[in-house]
């Protein structure tokens with residue numbers, strides 16, 4: 001009994017710092033998302049200059065109803081995941097030549113990772 005309890009305490013101690021690091025990264029990402037929020041809403045269905053990024057992780061590129069995408073984006077064949085979003089926001093024109101996203105790119109990998117961690121939380 002005592003052994004099981006000690007094991008449990010040990011496990012909790014090992015897991016908690018990782019969870020805190022994730023929360024910190026999501027919080028940093030929410031703040032860094034200000035760069036994107038001029039054009040992108042984090043709310044479902046709300047179009048600004050760009051399509052909403054609610055639910056973007058796992059979504060096929062160019063498929064938000066009511067948003068008029070570039071041909072390049074609509075035909076890209078991408079399904080957004082952490083790696084493809086990372087490549088796209090590093091250099092939109094390099095990843096999707098001809099995209100209409102008027103964004104030069106975010107060179108800071110720490111900020112990109114934080115934004116992606118935040119985007120991952122935006123789903124049903």
Ligand code: HEC
Nearest residue numbers: 035036039049050051061062069070073099100101102103
């Ligand atoms: C100045 C406006 C603007 C900014 C800033 C901007 N975007 Fe975009 N974004 C767009 C537009 C417009 C599109 C549609 C592009 C197309 O159709 O080629 C788009 C498309 C996207 C897509 C594809 C969405 C889909 O439904 O397929 C992703 C992902 C994306 N942006 C992420 C970001 C992230 C993350 C940031 C911040 C780092 C950002 N964008 C900054 C305007 C912007």
